[in-house]
Amino acid sequence: MTTSPTGTGTFAPRPGAAPLPAQVLAQTRMETKLLLRNGEQLLLALVIPVIVLVGGVLAAGRIGLDFPEGVLETLAPGVLALAVMSTSFTSLAIATGFERRYGVLKRLGASPLPRSGLLMGKVGSLLVVEALQILVIGATAALLGWSPSPGVTGVLAGGAVVLLGTAAFASLGLFLAGALRAEATLAAANLVYLLLMAGGAVVIPASSYGALEPLVAALPSGALGNGMRAALMDGTFPVVPLLVLAAWTAVGTALTSRTFKWE
Amino acid sequence: MPFPGPRADDEHAVVVDDLTMRYGETLAVDGLSLEVARHSITAVLGPNGAGKTTTLETCEGYRRPQKGSVRVLGLDPQSQRRELLPRIGVMLQHGGAWSGVRAVEMLRHVASLHAHPLDIDMLVGRLGLESCGRTPYRRLSGGQQQRLALAMAVVGRPELVFVDEPTAGMDPQARRATWELLEELRADGVTIVLTTHYMDEAERLADQIHVIDQGRLIASGSPFELTRGTGNSTIRLVVTEPFPPGAPVSLQQALGPTTEVHPVNDQSLLISGPADASTLATVSAWCEKHGVLPESLSLGQRTLEDVFLQLTGRELTP
Numbered sequence: 168m169t170t171s172p173t174g175t176g177t178f179a180p181r182p183g184a185a186p187l188p189a190q191v192l193a194q195t196r197m198e199t200k201l202l203l204r205n206g207e208q209l210l211l212a213l214v215i216p217v218i219v220l221v222g223g224v225l226a227a228g229r230i231g232l233d234f235p236e237g238v239l240e241t242l243a244p245g246v247l248a249l250a251v252m253s254t255s256f257t258s259l260a261i262a263t264g265f266e267r268r269y270g271v272l273k274r275l276g277a278s279p280l281p282r283s284g285l286l287m288g289k290v291g292s293l294l295v296v297e298a299l300q301i302l303v304i305g306a307t308a309a310l311l312g313w314s315p316s317p318g319v320t321g322v323l324a325g326g327a328v329v330l331l332g333t334a335a336f337a338s339l340g341l342f343l344a345g346a347l348r349a350e351a352t353l354a355a356a357n358l359v360y361l362l363l364m365a366g367g368a369v370v371i372p373a374s375s376y377g378a379l380e381p382l383v384a385a386l387p388s389g390a391l392g393n394g395m396r397a398a399l400m401d402g403t404f405p406v407v408p409l410l411v412l413a414a415w416t417a418v419g420t421a422l423t424s425r426t427f428k429w430e
Numbered sequence: 431m432p433f434p435g436p437r438a439d440d441e442h443a444v445v446v447d448d449l450t451m452r453y454g455e456t457l458a459v460d461g462l463s464l465e466v467a468r469h470s471i472t473a474v475l476g477p478n479g480a481g482k483t484t485t486l487e488t489c490e491g492y493r494r495p496q497k498g499s500v501r502v503l504g505l506d507p508q509s510q511r512r513e514l515l516p517r518i519g520v521m522l523q524h525g526g527a528w529s530g531v532r533a534v535e536m537l538r539h540v541a542s543l544h545a546h547p548l549d550i551d552m553l554v555g556r557l558g559l560e561s562c563g564r565t566p567y568r569r570l571s572g573g574q575q576q577r578l579a580l581a582m583a584v585v586g587r588p589e590l591v592f593v594d595e596p597t598a599g600m601d602p603q604a605r606r607a608t609w610e611l612l613e614e615l616r617a618d619g620v621t622i623v624l625t626t627h628y629m630d631e632a633e634r635l636a637d638q639i640h641v642i643d644q645g646r647l648i649a650s651g652s653p654f655e656l657t658r659g660t661g662n663s664t665i666r667l668v669v670t671e672p673f674p675p676g677a678p679v680s681l682q683q684a685l686g687p688t689t690e691v692h693p694v695n696d697q698s699l700l701i702s703g704p705a706d707a708s709t710l711a712t713v714s715a716w717c718e719k720h721g722v723l724p725e726s727l728s729l730g731q732r733t734l735e736d737v738f739l740q741l742t743g744r745e746l747t748p
Contacts (some may be wrong), residue, residue, distance in 0.1 A: 248543030
């Protein structure tokens with residue numbers, strides 16, 4: 168039997184994986200740090216939603232934007248939905264696309280971090296960033312005079328909408344990042360974000376789309392926006408939007424697991 | 431009793447058995463079998479495109495063997511991947527870090543995925559990465575990226591490290607630091623498998639060399655065994671002008687069947703066989719007869735480069 172020549176040297180083997188929760192925490196921390204360090208990502212995560220909120224409220228009168236429940240009351244939940252979409256879809260897709268390109272996924276694939284741990288780390292960092300977004304956007308809206316009273320049901324419902332919305336958009340974002348090249352992912356993720364922001368019933372209620380209402384309400388963006396509005400404006404549990412988001416999560420997960428390339 | 435299948439025992443860290451890998455029309459690895467002894471440095475030597483990286487990546491579990499099998503530390507890199515990964519270190523040839531991550535931050539991150547990582551400051555110092563510790567990955571030089579990749583491969587205190595072209599693009603000083611680290615890892619009981627197309631690297635570091643070309647194993651042995659060859663020596667003839675047409679053939683005829691002539695390029699060739707006075711006289715006479723002016727006629731021990739040339743008829747480093 169061969170034994171290690173020394174066994175006590177500086178580099179003497181002592182392999183082992185860190186406990187999974189510690190690995191997931193490390194991955195979450197790393198991904199969050201990198202996301203917040205990136206100027207474009209911050210623009211997408213915080214600056215654009217705040218501009219949409221403040222701009223929408225200030226310009227509403229001039230451009231004839233009016234909602235029965237009030238402009239701020241309607242826009243604030245929509246902007247929160249927009250923020251969730253920007254992080255869980257666009258930011259995630261772009262970051263993951265470049266992780267593939269730069270061999271980060273390949274490198275981590277040879278580390279003790281399992282794929283499930285990597286995914287949990289990513290979701291963890293999305294939730295941290297979303298919490299930050301909710302804080303900043305909520306504070307901005309409060310400064311503009313927003314004082315929602317969703318009650319316990321509404322708050323719980325809002326949390327459920329954020330979680331399922333994150334799951335749906337993250338699965339779609341990963342599908343994009345795992346199938347396309349990094350540059351194509353960057354372009355597509357931004358384009359889809361802009362299209363959904365403009366016409367996907369995320370900021371503006373689906374009911375404002377006339378005959379197109381059933382269509383936009385079935386989009387993940389429409390379901391996320393309507394869900395947030397139902398939760399925060401009416402304090403109700405938005406069953407249909409949550410079902411729509413669950414369906415998109417299933418679609419996105421199925422597509423991703425069939426097509427995702429790690430390299 | 432049936433012949434036992436390939437397995438890694440106490441002696442072997444890696445056992446590759448009849449591995450065949452094909453990409454479309456290209457046969458990247460063609461029935462390759464090789465073994466890696468524990469606590470050794472084993473070099474897989476071959477030109478670009480020989481199948482080195484494909485073989486390594488199959489051992490690392492990135493690719494599934496299309497035919498044949500691979501065992502690493504007694505485990506199947508595919509079905510026992512989770513068990514295997516904490517025990518091996520992997521140095522990729524390119525990339526492997528976020529573009530915006532700082533060098534030491536990346537190393538700390540990889541360390542945090544392991545249970546008993548090495549001391550980061552020590553490792554950073556050993557590889558001369560102190561000066562670029564806070565530099566974003568994308569701004570590191572090629573050599574710094576290589577050293578960081580090596581640090582990431584060993585930080586988890588693995589039993590076995592796979593390093594793919596570890597010193598490609600490094601300056602001589604970084605190269606030496608890398609070699610010294612690999613030698614110290616071996617001394618401390620780590621098994622190292624490295625691919626390289628640098629002869630001097632394989633000769634300096636490796637206990638065992640597997641020479642592969644076009645996906646096949648063409649020679650195995652210690653550097654000494656490979657270069658000692660059959661006891662014959664090598665004569666290298668370099669001339670001032672390109673050889674006249676048909677030169678290698680006519681020289682071969684002049685020298686007779688006990689020697690072999692390998693053209694290297696149009697101004698140099700290699701003669702292997704008994705390096706005695708009569709061979710040298712024949713070469714000189716041939717030069718005179720063909721109006722060829724020798725620039726150098728050197729006699730010496732075969733190098734790995736010569737071995738490769740003799741085995742394949744081609745040069746390792748073009």
